[in-house]
Amino acid sequence: MREQREQVTLNRKEQKRLKVLNDLESSTTTIQKASELLGLSLRHVYRLQARYRLEGAAALAHGNRGRTSHRRLPTEVRDKIIELTREEFSDYNDYHLTDILTEEYDIQVSRSSVRRLRRQEGLSSPRKRRAPQHRSRRERYPRPGMLLQIDGSDHDWLEDRGPRLTLIAAIDDATSGVPYALFRPEEDAVGYFCLLRAISQTQGLPLALYADRHTIFQSPKKATIEQELAGERPRSQFGRLVDELGIELIPSYSPQARGRIERLFGTLQDRLVKELRRAGAGTLEEADRALQKYLPRFNARFAQEPTDPEWAYLQWPTELDPEAVFCFKHQRTVYNDNTISFSGHPLQIPPDRQRANYARCRVEVRQQLDGRLSIAYQERVLISFAPEEPGPPRMGKFTPASKPARKIPKTKPAKRRSAKPKSRQPWKPPADHPWRKPFKIAAESRRVSK
Numbered sequence: 001m002r003e004q005r006e007q008v009t010l011n012r013k014e015q016k017r018l019k020v021l022n023d024l025e026s027s028t029t030t031i032q033k034a035s036e037l038l039g040l041s042l043r044h045v046y047r048l049q050a051r052y053r054l055e056g057a058a059a060l061a062h063g064n065r066g067r068t069s070h071r072r073l074p075t076e077v078r079d080k081i082i083e084l085t086r087e088e089f090s091d092y093n094d095y096h097l098t099d100i101l102t103e104e105y106d107i108q109v110s111r112s113s114v115r116r117l118r119r120q121e122g123l124s125s126p127r128k129r130r131a132p133q134h135r136s137r138r139e140r141y142p143r144p145g146m147l148l149q150i151d152g153s154d155h156d157w158l159e160d161r162g163p164r165l166t167l168i169a170a171i172d173d174a175t176s177g178v179p180y181a182l183f184r185p186e187e188d189a190v191g192y193f194c195l196l197r198a199i200s201q202t203q204g205l206p207l208a209l210y211a212d213r214h215t216i217f218q219s220p221k222k223a224t225i226e227q228e229l230a231g232e233r234p235r236s237q238f239g240r241l242v243d244e245l246g247i248e249l250i251p252s253y254s255p256q257a258r259g260r261i262e263r264l265f266g267t268l269q270d271r272l273v274k275e276l277r278r279a280g281a282g283t284l285e286e287a288d289r290a291l292q293k294y295l296p297r298f299n300a301r302f303a304q305e306p307t308d309p310e311w312a313y314l315q316w317p318t319e320l321d322p323e324a325v326f327c328f329k330h331q332r333t334v335y336n337d338n339t340i341s342f343s344g345h346p347l348q349i350p351p352d353r354q355r356a357n358y359a360r361c362r363v364e365v366r367q368q369l370d371g372r373l374s375i376a377y378q379e380r381v382l383i384s385f386a387p388e389e390p391g392p393p394r395m396g397k398f399t400p401a402s403k404p405a406r407k408i409p410k411t412k413p414a415k416r417r418s419a420k421p422k423s424r425q426p427w428k429p430p431a432d433h434p435w436r437k438p439f440k441i442a443a444e445s446r447r448v449s450k
Contacts, residue, residue, distance in 0.1 A: 014060045021052050021060075077107060081114065082121055091126045094118065096271050099301065140174050144306050145203065145313035147173040147250075149210045149258055150195065152187035153265040157273060161282040167268065167291075168195055171261045173210070177303035178264065178295055179203050183287050189216050189237050189328070190392045193369060196241070197326045204313025208248040210258065217249060237328050237395065244325055246314075267302070324379070328367040328395050332375075334358045340365070340375065343398045349375060349382055358382070367393045373400070 010018065020037050023029040024045075029037075035045050051059035073081075081101065089097050094115045101107040101114070118124070141147045152168045168191040169181035180198045184191035199206065211217045219234040227234065235243065242249045252258050272294060279290040316322075332340040336359045339346045349358050358377065366374045371387035388399040429435050 009065075010057065010060060017048065017060050018057055021049060024049060025052075073109065073113065077109075078117060080105070081107065081109070081117055085118055085121070085123055090123070092274060093125045093270060096274070140307070142174060142307040143310055143312040144172050144174045144177070145206045145311050147208045147210055148179070148199070148206045149173060149261040150192065151212065151258060151261045151265070152184075152191065153269070154187065155265075155269050155273075157183070157269075157276060158281060158287060159273065159277065161277075161280075162287070163284070165284060165287060166191070167265070167272075168192060169261065169264065169268075170195060170199060171264050173260060174306040174308075175303045176260060176264075177299045181291060181295065183284050183291065185284065187214075187216070189395055190369065192216060192238055193241065193326055194392070196245075197322065197369070200245075200316060201322075204311070204315055205245055206247060207312055207314070208250055209242065210250045210252055212252050212258065218251060240329065241325065244320075268298075271298075323368060324366070324376075326369055327374075328393070330365040330367075330396070332363055332365050334361045334363055336360075342373070343396065345398070345400055347373075347375065347383075347385060347400070352382065354380070367395065367398065369393070373398050 017038060020029070020034050024031065024034045031042060031045060035042050038045065040048075048060070084101070084105070085092075085097065089100060092100065094111050098109065098111045098114050101109060115125070148170045150168070150170045152166045154164070154166045157165050157167065163185065165183045165185065166187045167181060168184055168187065169178055171178055180195055180202065182191060182194060182198070196209075216236060216238050219236040219239060221234040223232070223234055239249060255262055272291070275294050276287055276290050279286070279293075281287040281290045330342070332342065334340055334349060338349045338351075338358055340349070340363065341347075342365055349363070351357065361377060363382070364376045366376060368374065369392055371390045371393050372384055373387070373393075374384045375382045385398075386401040387393070388401050
């Protein structure tokens with residue numbers, strides 16, 4: 001006797017089996033034909049026929065239909081995820097929220113599960129993605145250190161807790177790892193100098209850098225006559241730095257060409273902003289400390305294995321002094337009183353054992369990254385000046401801690417015009433001068449005198 005269920009829902013596969021079994025019961029087809037139509041063995045067809053005779057069409061439905069899966073998340077875990085999403089992590093995207101649940105709450109769930117739970121509750125991801133465009137992908141460089149992409153991102157990193165900052169970062173083309181990054185008040189050459197110095201001290205010297213055509217990297221000045229005769233082109237301070245270090249600087253002509261670092265900033269503008277918020281960072285120094293703590297976690301999450309694990313970074317040359325390289329260099333001519341003018345301030349050069357007088361010498365003024373200013377002649381430092389405010393300098397600007405008695409004006413003094421000599425009064429001969437006497441009288445006087 002068949003046990004009938006109230007309602008049975010069959011899918012297409014089960015409906016096909018039902019039709020074949022009905023034909024088999026009515027002797028319209030044979031057991032061999034039914035086996036071929038269903039793609040089952042004879043033994044399994046006999047088993048289905050026996051269950052069909054006992055339970056009817058319900059025997060063809062899967063036995064787990066309507067039951068709760070043993071892989072389903074527990075109700076308390078689902079409620080916890082939804083509660084965290086609504087209250088604390090409403091502006092986190094699905095991937096970021098999945099990482100936070102794993103790292104801090106020990107909730108092991110997949111990204112698709114988090115996405116499904118959020119969508120069921122009507123909570124969409126705050127990050128919207130545009131439809132991708134077709135572009136040809138460039139193959140990654142095989143070894144770490146062969147190419148670093150560098151750029152800056154101006155963003156409201158501290159939200160309403162502090163000033164607007166610029167994140168200056170580098171990303172390795174082979175691994176998508178971030179060797180170093182730092183915050184600056186604005187995108188400037190000092191930030192890129194500090195970035196490259198930190199990378200060279202921790203990783204080594206990269207073979208090439210990929211950057212945009214900002215004036216920090218490409219000088220807008222025209223070549224002077226001396227540079228044209230020497231076959232040189234104008235270089236910015238950063239261009240001079242990479243030349244001295246033997247690093248190739250490759251210009252980029254579109255944001256799409258710098259896709260890796262552009263996507264890096266997109267990710268950090270989402271994740272790093274939350275990390276800074278949770279750290280309570282409100283100043284540049286606090287943001288930098290939080291950034292350095294976050295970078296190892298970021299690299300562990302997003303960095304990839306390179307094709308060739310051997311590093312291409314070069315060791316720092318022993319003959320190079322870092323302070324003589326990572327600085328802004330300016331040329332000056334020494335005045336007759338052994339002083340130079342820099343940023344409107346006279347700087348005195350003292351005599352030393354090599355020379356007692358440096359008048360008319362061409363010297364090199366170096367602005368160090370800690371704010372100090374040094375004067376060098378033929379790679380030999382003559383004197384250093386402490387700044388009024390220690391810290392990274394502004395290129396071409398300097399105020400010494402001890403100001404001199406006089407200050408050289410920024411504008412050139414007007415040339416003095418030579419005064420015109422006073423007109424001389426014409427000389428008038430006296431009344432008895434021979435010039436005033438008639439010619440005849442003068443001739444007679446000469447004869448009488450003889």
